[in-house]
Amino acid sequence: SQQGEEDPQALSIQEGENATMNCSYKTSINNLQWYRQNSGRGLVHLILIRSNEREKHSGRLRVTLDTSKKSSSLLITASRAADTASYFCATAGAGGTSYGKLTFGQGTILTVHP
């Protein structure tokens, strides 16, 4: 089964609102990454947070990581119609059978209405 489970599966908001997506995972990780995918094409890296970090910011993005709960959240502030895409968390395994792998969660489809 996939390492990461994301919720919600789909999120529909108005421009200017904030969007929050959550990701949970099962095994120990080296880092957790968030990616964006438009229209089923290539993925674009958004932000990486290491296992010893708790929060990270990049522009309008804020990511938190709680390793005790094995969960992460991605907050997009002041959303724009151009943010409409699928968002995936991906975990980089720290050991065992997950070592060396970048494993993706189920994804959240975000729709931002103008």
Place this chain on the structure above:
Amino acid sequence: DTEVTQTPKHLVMGMTNKKSLKCEQHMGHRAMYWYKQKAKKPPELMFVYSYEKLSINESVPSRFSPECPNSSLLNLHLHALQPEDSALYLCASNLEGGIAYTEAFFGQGTRLTVV
């Protein structure tokens, strides 16, 4: 150059055909990945190459055969595929040798249809 280039963009092949997907990067990355993505699903890892050696094979059927001729190129050879193999095939690379400590760069993918 921060691009991963995949060719072709689209491919239609019959079940008896042999074809290859190609991936190229010139960022000096030493880890390269193949992922398969079905519609409305997340990418699923198929293979990882680290320093031109196959380090991970996620129990992929032998009709998919990866090859890494050099540190910049990654191929995926396809033979006797089934219609259920139709999907978007994504190539990715990152700096370290398959440890995924850093961000991965993805190509735009090859949309494969098996008829």
